[in-house]
Amino acid sequence: MTITVIKNASFVVGWDADHSRHTYIPGGDVAFEDGEIIFVGRGYEGPADETVHGAGRMVMPGLVNIHSHPSSEPLNKGFLDETGSPALYNSSLYEYMTILRPEPEAVADCVRVAYSELLLSGVTTLTDMSVSHPDWLDLAAQSGLRICLSPMFRSAAWGTRNGHLVEYQWDEKAGEKAMQQALDLIDKAEAHPSGRLSGMVSPSQIDTCTPDLIRESHAEAKRRGLPWQIHAAQSTVEFHEITRRHGLSPVQWLESLGVLGNSSIIGHGIFLDDYPRAGWHSRDDLSILAETGTSVAHCPTVFLRRGIAMKDFGRYRRAGVNIGLGTDTYPHNMLEEMRHVAYVARLMAESPRTLTTTDLFEAATVGGARALLRDDIGRLAPGCKADLVLVDVTHPMMQPVRDPVRSLIYAAAERAVDTVFVDGRRVVEGGRVVTLDYEEAALRLSEAQRRTEEIAPSRDYANRPVSAYSPLTFPLA
The missing domain is CATH 3.20.20.140 (Metal-dependent hydrolases)
Structure with a gap:
């Protein structure tokens, strides 16, 4: 069993159980033991096998x-x-x-x-x-x-x-x-x-x-x-x-x-x-x-x-x-x-x-x-799953960062997502997926799409080429 602590994050989107709502915690800490959150708040003083420096990051629920x-x-x-x-x-x-x-x-x-x-x-x-x-x-x-x-x-x-x-x-x-x-x-x-x-x-x-x-x-x-x-x-x-x-x-x-x-x-x-x-x-x-x-x-x-x-x-x-x-x-x-x-x-x-x-x-x-009939996901609170996202609030598209969730949704989007944990395990690090080869799959999918375009007329009641109902933005020279 290992304990990971994200220490002194610029913002933590924690869960206010008394009012059943999310809340901003500036300078907050989040600790999780393997796949479960054990602490959300300020001033965590328990043991830590790994410490992640949270400065410049917003920690939010997945x-x-x-x-x-x-x-x-x-x-x-x-x-x-x-x-x-x-x-x-x-x-x-x-x-x-x-x-x-x-x-x-x-x-x-x-x-x-x-x-x-x-x-x-x-x-x-x-x-x-x-x-x-x-x-x-x-x-x-x-x-x-x-x-x-x-x-x-x-x-x-x-x-x-x-x-x-x-x-x-x-x-x-x-x-x-x-x-x-x-x-x-x-x-x-x-x-x-x-x-x-x-x-x-x-x-x-x-x-x-x-x-x-x-x-x-x-x-x-x-x-x-x-x-x-x-x-x-x-x-x-x-x-x-x-x-x-x-x-x-x-x-x-x-x-x-x-x-x-x-x-x-x-x-x-x-x-x-x-x-x-x-x-x-x-x-x-x-x-x-x-x-x-x-x-x-x-x-x-x-x-x-x-x-x-x-x-x-x-x-x-x-x-x-x-x-x-x-x-x-x-x-x-x-x-x-x-x-x-x-x-x-x-x-x-x-x-x-x-x-x-x-x-x-x-x-x-x-x-x-x-x-989904679950109360252990979608919030950062002790006892919930260690599913969380670290957002780079220093990213230019997150600035100004008066309200970091608004900056994320209305401006920066995925460009500011730095790290993702699921069940306490890193699945995105430094803005890259570490579990799947995204780039290679995307290239292969492009080839597959060309094959689909060739086959499509045989599936169509009117035997139309795809270009008949989905033309390119500009004609090919």
């Missing part, structure tokens, strides 16, 4: 990401930056993302790139919502991240054959089999010797899962004491599909199935019954989410690219909805995502007062922890 897709999204950089189906309300889900998917041999490098970007932006706990792949457990363990594996499964595949109608190909037995395979993988994660892997039960999307699959998966999650997450209220197409099938909004239909509650997470939750674009008659969804204790995973960047935004973060918080944050798309940069959360909320509310940086930081830490 960020908690409750929604991400590392096994696919990094490949989409340069493909989907400006792409949305005009006849499908500008979503890219149904026409383009089904075409532009990585080949199996590229998945591991997608994961390496995403995990690296997450570590460099201060994430220590990650919910990885992927389709199961052979390297998953090994890469998760190697990364050093605390990872909640969330293997997705569904009863139907979606797609379009004309660009304006979404069709569903149903195979209920395949969905049931995939759920069992997901549960088996979760068992392996929970038993992993690293002690950093856990599981979440995740039927993929509300419109691709049968009512039985949704209910049964939720019951299994409750039986195991695991969180449960489903993509819902994420597109205009989905909203209309669910109201057409059931006469209820997506949130109301999930409530009718009995699957909302404090262990449930709605991935995105943008298209509520009062969303202007939905044009629905009721106004109940926000109160349903709050009253049931259901969390929302908010990931604004991917929607901003399509001209879509939640209306708005502050409104959900004031209604009593727990919100956690995620990185649903590339780059997997949690600090940039937090900046987007703040700006788009204020834009949609037409007010700078709809959320504070306090609200934002809580969503990225204790709000995410609450959604």
